[in-house]
Amino acid sequence: MIFLIAQVIVDVASQQTDHVFEYLIPPELDDVTIGSRVVVPFGRRKVQGFVVNLVNQTNYQGKLKKLLLVVDEQAPLTPELVELSQYLADNIFAYRISILKTMLPRVMRANYRKIVTASSGVDNPLFTNGIFELTGKEDLKIIISLKSLIKAGKAKIEYLVENQAKEKLEKCYNLVFTKEQYQDLTKEIRKNAKQQQILINFILTNFGKFPLRQSILAQAGIKTETLKNFCHKGWLRSKLVETYRNPLREYENQKIKPVNLNDEQAAALKQINQKIEQQEAETFLLEGVTGSGKTEVYLHAISQSLKVGRNALMLVPEISLTPQMVKQVHARFGKEVAVLHSALSEGEKYDEWRRIRRGEAKVVVGARSAIFAPLTNIGIIIIDEEHESSYKQEDTPRYHARDVAIWRSKYHHAPLILGSATPSLDSRARAQKGRYHLLTLKKRANKQALPEVKIIDLRKSEFAGSQFDLTSELVDAIKTRISQQQQVILLLNRRGYANFMLCRDCGFVLECPNCDLSLTMHRDVGQMICHYCGYHEAIPNKCPNCHSKAIRFLGTGTQKVESELNELLPLAKVLRMDVDTTRRKGSYKKILDAFGRHEADILLGTQMIAKGLDFPNVTLVGVINADTGLYLPDYNASEKTFELLTQVSGRAGRAEKKGQVLIQTFNPDHYAIKLAQSQDYEAFYQTEMKIRYQGNYPPFFFTTLISVASKNEQNAAKEAFIIKRQLMHQLHQPTIILGPTPSAISKIKNLYYYQILVKYKHEPKLKAILHQIQDAAQEKKKYGLNIYIDNQPNRIM
Ligand SMILES: Nc1ncnc2c1ncn2[C@@H]1O[C@H](COP(=O)(O)OP(=O)(O)OP(=O)(O)O)[C@@H](O)[C@H]1O
Numbered sequence: 001m002i003f004l005i006a007q008v009i010v011d012v013a014s015q016q017t018d019h020v021f022e023y024l025i026p027p028e029l030d031d032v033t034i035g036s037r038v039v040v041p042f043g044r045r046k047v048q049g050f051v052v053n054l055v056n057q058t059n060y061q062g063k064l065k066k067l068l069l070v071v072d073e074q075a076p077l078t079p080e081l082v083e084l085s086q087y088l089a090d091n092i093f094a095y096r097i098s099i100l101k102t103m104l105p106r107v108m109r110a111n112y113r114k115i116v117t118a119s120s121g122v123d124n125p126l127f128t129n130g131i132f133e134l135t136g137k138e139d140l141k142i143i144i145s146l147k148s149l150i151k152a153g154k155a156k157i158e159y160l161v162e163n164q165a166k167e168k169l170e171k172c173y174n175l176v177f178t179k180e181q182y183q184d185l186t187k188e189i190r191k192n193a194k195q196q197q198i199l200i201n202f203i204l205t206n207f208g209k210f211p212l213r214q215s216i217l218a219q220a221g222i223k224t225e226t227l228k229n230f231c232h233k234g235w236l237r238s239k240l241v242e243t244y245r246n247p248l249r250e251y252e253n254q255k256i257k258p259v260n261l262n263d264e265q266a267a268a269l270k271q272i273n274q275k276i277e278q279q280e281a282e283t284f285l286l287e288g289v290t291g292s293g294k295t296e297v298y299l300h301a302i303s304q305s306l307k308v309g310r311n312a313l314m315l316v317p318e319i320s321l322t323p324q325m326v327k328q329v330h331a332r333f334g335k336e337v338a339v340l341h342s343a344l345s346e347g348e349k350y351d352e353w354r355r356i357r358r359g360e361a362k363v364v365v366g367a368r369s370a371i372f373a374p375l376t377n378i379g380i381i382i383i384d385e386e387h388e389s390s391y392k393q394e395d396t397p398r399y400h401a402r403d404v405a406i407w408r409s410k411y412h413h414a415p416l417i418l419g420s421a422t423p424s425l426d427s428r429a430r431a432q433k434g435r436y437h438l439l440t441l442k443k444r445a446n447k448q449a450l451p452e453v454k455i456i457d458l459r460k461s462e463f464a465g466s467q468f469d470l471t472s473e474l475v476d477a478i479k480t481r482i483s484q485q486q487q488v489i490l491l492l493n494r495r496g497y498a499n500f501m502l503c504r505d506c507g508f509v510l511e512c513p514n515c516d517l518s519l520t521m522h523r524d525v526g527q528m529i530c531h532y533c534g535y536h537e538a539i540p541n542k543c544p545n546c547h548s549k550a551i552r553f554l555g556t557g558t559q560k561v562e563s564e565l566n567e568l569l570p571l572a573k574v575l576r577m578d579v580d581t582t583r584r585k586g587s588y589k590k591i592l593d594a595f596g597r598h599e600a601d602i603l604l605g606t607q608m609i610a611k612g613l614d615f616p617n618v619t620l621v622g623v624i625n626a627d628t629g630l631y632l633p634d635y636n637a638s639e640k641t642f643e644l645l646t647q648v649s650g651r652a653g654r655a656e657k658k659g660q661v662l663i664q665t666f667n668p669d670h671y672a673i674k675l676a677q678s679q680d681y682e683a684f685y686q687t688e689m690k691i692r693y694q695g696n697y698p699p700f701f702f703t704t705l706i707s708v709a710s711k712n713e714q715n716a717a718k719e720a721f722i723i724k725r726q727l728m729h730q731l732h733q734p735t736i737i738l739g740p741t742p743s744a745i746s747k748i749k750n751l752y753y754y755q756i757l758v759k760y761k762h763e764p765k766l767k768a769i770l771h772q773i774q775d776a777a778q779e780k781k782k783y784g785l786n787i788y789i790d791n792q793p794n795r796i797m
Pocket residue numbers: 259260261262265288289290291292293294295296420421445446611612613614650654
C-alpha cells in the first residue's frame with residue numbers, strides 16, 4: 001500500500017502540543033514508515049519529528065508541505081512503541097514528543113543550530129568561513145548589524161537539524177590475491193622483517209576467514225603498522241565497516257552453570273512457564289524473602305521464553321544493576337544479551353539499543369528506561385525489586401516502568417513477574433484482590449534462617465569513640481567479624497560529613513541561598529554543599545551572621561563515619577560508597593569488585609548498598625541510624641523505612657555462614673523498626689494497610705499531585721488556588737482535595753512550590769480536567785508559572 005501523507009509529532013519545545021502535523025511524502029522518501037524519525041519544515045525552521053501514522057486523506061485546508069528527510073535506514077520506533085506513546089500521553093499528562101524522545105537513546109535527540117550564512121562575495125569580519133553561529137547570547141550591536149545584512153540580502157538565517165548519533169567504524173581487511181599468489185609473496189619478504197612474516201603466515205593459515213576486522217587481527221598479535229604496510233604495497237585492501245561498542249566485553253567467556261531449583265522455586269517457575277507457553281498476559285507478584293533465589297527463577301523463565309522462540313526483557317534498579325547481576329545474565333545467555341543503563345557511554349547505549357532494534361539481541365537487561373527497549377516478540381517481562389521508587393521517573397514524562405510493563409505484557413500476551421522481598425503496598429494489595437497472581441518463596445535458598453536482627457537503643461547506649469555515631473556494641477561486633485576474616489556492610493543514609501552548621505551564639509543555620517535547605521559539610525573538598533541544587537561555598541570558620549567563633553557542625557554523614565572507623569579500627573580497610581565516590585563512570589563497579597575480592601573489610605554506604613547485593617562472606621550488617629527516613633512528612637515513610645531495613649538486613653548470611661544484623665535507633669518501639677527486626681513482611685503489610693485505610697491513603701485511594709512553581713511566591717500560591725477552585729467545581733465526594741500548601745521543601749533552586757493533592761477512588765472526569773490544566777499550563781509558562789501534574793506520585797510531601 002502506498003501512502004501519500006505522513007502524520008508527524010514535531011519536536012518544538014516552545015510550542016508543545018499533541019497536535020499531529022501532516023506532511024506529503026515525496027516519492028524519493030517512500031520508505032518512510034510508522035516510527036520513522038524525520039526532518040520537516042515547521043514555520044521558518046526545520047525540526048525533527050516522529051511519524052505516528054500514514055494516511056491518504058487529510059482534513060487540512062491549506063497546502064501541505066513535504067517531508068524533507070527520513071533520518072534512519074530503519075525506523076527507530078516500532079509500531080508498538082508509537083501506540084504506547086499515545087497511551088502514556090493520555091495517562092501521565094506528558095506531551096507525546098517528550099515520551100517519544102524518552103524512548104530513544106539520548107544521541108538520537110536532534111541537535112538544533114541556528115546560523116547566519118553570508119551570501120557569496122560578502123566579506124564581513126562577523127563571519128568565519130561565511131558562517132555566524134547564533135547562540136542567543138549575542139549583544140545588541142551584533143544583532144543589529146546581522147539584521148541589516150539580512151535585510152540587504154547579504155546574508156540569511158538557516159536552521160540546521162543535526163543527528164548526534166554516530167556509528168563507530170573499524171577497519172576491515174580484504175584479501176586481493178589467491179592463496180597461491182600469497183604463497184609466492186613470501187619470497188619477497190626479507191628474512192628480518194619478522195612482523196611481515198607473521199602476517200603473511202597468518203593470511204595463509206586463515207585464508208578462508210577473511211575479510212577480518214582490525215580488532216580480531218590485533219588479538220592475533222598483528223600490528224596495525226604491518227597491515228598498513230601491506231595495504232600500501234597493494235597486498236591487502238581495507239575499508240571502514242560499522243562496529244558495536246561492546247560494554248559486555250569483559251564478561252565474555254565466563255560461564256556459570258544454572259543451579260537446580262529448590263521446591264519452592266520450581267513451584268513458582270511452573271506457574272510462570274505455563275503462561276509463557278500459552279502466551280498469556282498475567283502479572284505475577286513473586287514475594288520471596290531476601291536470599292530466596294528470585295534471580296534464579298527469573299533466569300529460568302528467560303530460558304523458557306527463549307526456548308519457545310520469544311525474547312525477554314528484565315528491569316533491575318539502576319543501583320542494583322550490579323556487575324554481579326550483569327555477569328550472571330551474560331554468563332547464561334552470552335551474546336544474546338544487551339544491557340542498557342546509565343553507566344554506559346552514550347555511544348555504547350546507542351549500539352546496544354541498535355542491536356536490540358535490529359533483532360540481534362534477544363535478552364535485554366536494563367534500568368528504568370530499558371522498559372522502552374525496541375524489543376519485539378517479547379515472551380516474558382521481569383521487574384526485579386519492584387518496590388523501588390526509582391522505577392517512577394521523577395521528571396516529565398513521569399512514567400512508572402511497572403505500568404509500562406503491564407501495558408507491554410498485554411500487548412505481547414506475555415507474563416510479567418514483579419519480584420521483591422518487600423513488595424510495594426500497592427502491588428501486594430493488588431495481589432490480595434486477585435489482580436496479580438501471588439507466588440511466595442518463604443525460605444532462603446541456602447536453607448539458612450534469615451539473619452538474627454538486634455535493635456540497639458541509642459538513647460541508652462554507650463558510644464565507642466568521642467562521637468555519637470557508633471555504639472560500643474556495634475564496634476565490638478565489627479571487630480569480632482573482622483578477626484574471623486568475615487566482612488561487614490554498614491548503612492548510613494546520608495552522605496557528606498555533617499548535615500548543618502549551627503551558631504551557638506545566635507542560632508544561625510547555614511542554608512542554601514537558592515533552596516529551603518541547610519548546607520551539608522563535605523570535609524574532603526572543604527565545602528558546604530546543597531544536596532538539591534549543588535550550590536557550594538567554603539566551610540566557614542566563624543558565623544556568617546554574627547561573626548562568632550562558636551559554631552558547630554551537627555549531624556552525621558558517610559564521610560564522618562568513615563573517619564571515625566579509621567580511628568577506632570585502624571587496621572580495618574573501609575570502602576565508602578555514596579554519590580560522591582561513585583560519580584565517575586565505572587567507580588561503582590570498581591568498589592563492589594574490590595569488596596567482592598575481599599580487599600576491604602567494611603563496605604560503608606548510603607541506600608545504594610542496601611539492595612540486591614549478594615556477597616557470601618558478609619556476615620554482619622550494621623545500620624548506623626534507622627531513623628533518618630522515619631519522620632519524613634510523607635504517608636509512606638514507614639513503608640520506606642521497613643523496606644530499607646529489611647533489604648539491608650538481607651545482605652547478611654547469604655551463604656554458609658550465619659548472618660547477624662545490628663540496627664541502631666532512637667525509636668526501638670516503632671512498628672516499622674520492630675517488624676523489620678522480625679523481617680516479617682506479611683505482618684508489616686497487615687499493619688500498614690490498616691493505617692493507610694484510616695488515613696485515606698494509597699492503595700485505598702489514588703492520588704494526583706499538582707504543583708505550581710514560580711520565582712514569585714505569591715504568584716505560585718495564587719495560581720494554586722485558581723486550580724483548586726477549578727477542581728472543586730467539577731469533582732465530587734468522596735474525592736478529597738488537599739491544599740494548596742507550600743511543598744515540604746518550599747523553595748528549590750530559587751523557585752517556590754505550592755501543591756494540591758487530589759485523592760480519589762473513582763473519578764471519571766478527573767483525566768479530562770487535568771488535561772485542560774495541562775493545556776492551559778503552556779500559556780502560563782509565559783508568566784513564569786510552571787505547573788506539574790504527577791499521577792500517582794512517589795512522594796506527596
Ligand atoms: N536452588 C538453589 N540452590 C542453591 N543456591 C541457590 C539456589 N537458588 C539461588 N541460590 C543462591 O542463593 C543466593 C541468593 O539468591 P538471589 O540473589 O537470587 O536472592 P534474591 O531472592 O534475589 O534475594 P534479594 O531479594 O535479597 O536480592 C545466590 O547466591 C544464589 O546463587
